[in-house]
Amino acid sequence: MARKEFSDHLRSRNFLLITAILLLICTVGLVGGITDYQKSLNSYNEDLTAAGSDIEVQGFMPERPSVLSVFTSVGSQLIILGAILGIALGFDLITKEKESKSLKLLLSHPIYRDEVINGKALGSAAALLLPLGAVLAIALALLLVIGIVPDLTEFVLVLAFGGVTALMILTYFGVALLMSTIAGNSGTALIYSIIVFVIFAVLVPVAMNDTVMSTVVGEPPEFPAQLISRSQASSGAEASRSSFSIDTESEVWQQYREAIREYGERRSAVNDVVKLFSPSLNYEAILGVSGGASKSVTVTAGGGGGSFVGMTSMDPVSGASGAVKNVVALIAFTVTFFGLAYFRFMRLDIR
Structure with a gap:
């Protein structure tokens, strides 16, 4: 079931179009991020040269820019594009089967309901991670082309950035999957998913003004x-x-x-x-x-x-604790929406 869902997405024109747009915009953002990183690195080298041997006497040590800034430069774009990709792959995952009457036919075979929902979720999640992996690969390739080699710590941080981004995208996919099990048709599921996205991305931040x-x-x-x-x-x-x-x-x-x-x-x-x-x-x-x-x-x-x-x-301690707190919150969102979609599908009345 997961393999079939994954291959169906790879043959879908909508998925390929959205993926191409995401890769194009992210590549442009990465080029801009690399340019800014090089400027910061040149500035750092100039400050280091100007300080010379008086660094220890003056107590001044310029901060070396991190390669991670190249990846975080596209983070704001991925918030919107990643959410769109997740919603696009999830909003009709169940409703299209109900509308075409194929879900009833599928469940008439010797297959459990949990295999259907789990297979569809896993196959779609794998398809979602494919363009994200491509973005990270393109970024690393661009860095290597211009002679920037991340050290071990930076490489681990890049992988952590990819993992956190995947959690964010899967959260909105979970929202769309839940709405697909609740709504009677794909159009309604899409509207519900967009409403939830607007609440999370627009209305909640208003509470911070x-x-x-x-x-x-x-x-x-x-x-x-x-x-x-x-x-x-x-x-x-x-x-x-x-x-x-x-x-x-x-x-x-x-x-x-x-x-x-x-x-x-x-x-x-x-x-x-x-x-x-x-x-x-x-x-x-x-x-x-x-x-x-x-x-x-x-x-x-x-x-x-x-x-x-x-x-x-x-400081590093408070920063790390803050990151852990937000990562746990993202995991909780992802698990909650997938769990609700699972239980809703298991109790779905299919006629």
Whole structure:
């Protein structure tokens, strides 16, 4: 059953067309990512040469760019294209059999229902992983052509990137497969699948915008008015508000810094919880961690006309724990949708 489903997909014009589009767009993204990587690498080499033997004295060590940035550059494209590919292969997997009456004929043979649903799921999953493997192979080939050889650690990270991307694509395939078992026809299953995708990729991220976050965690702390007045007084009546100095040793400033830190942690915690409810956001979070992203919160000083940004760099331990959390969430999504599709098909009334 799995072999038949896999071969059917490889002969499908729709699958071949979507795969060709995905490979074309991803290849263009990879070329752009390689170009950016080479620029970053040249900059790194120039900084290293300019620092010379004074690196240890100055305590400055430029950070070498990672080959993984080439792959994460196409991550945002794969969120949309991967979801489209997964939905395209899953939305009519069961409904087309019901519409053509072939499902009833198939089950009249000495074959168990679980063999049908498992075979179809495995065959389609294998077909989904084929273009993803092609994207990774093309990327590695382009890197080798221009003389960039990933080391062992980078190669492992590339494989991890492929595994996480596969989980994200299989999640949306599981959504489409579930809708195919629920809906009465392929058109309805496609609509249901798109609605779920819009909820995950559009509506859930809306919960992370400034308006909603301000409602949930409250407004950010205002900059103390006394510090503004002192700074203006010390710099002159005609001094620009954007160029005042602050006494960082004062108790009021320290209390403000602590309030900003606590507010940033609360906002970050709510963001992390919201991300767990969307496969797309979990995927983006994993790519952000692997790329060394940092979390930031911008707070506008009330009445001062200036902005203060508190940056909290993500250390390796917290970054790894965050990645594990998001990977587990992706696995949970995939298993849940496949499990629901399995149980729905096993109880399906076929007449």
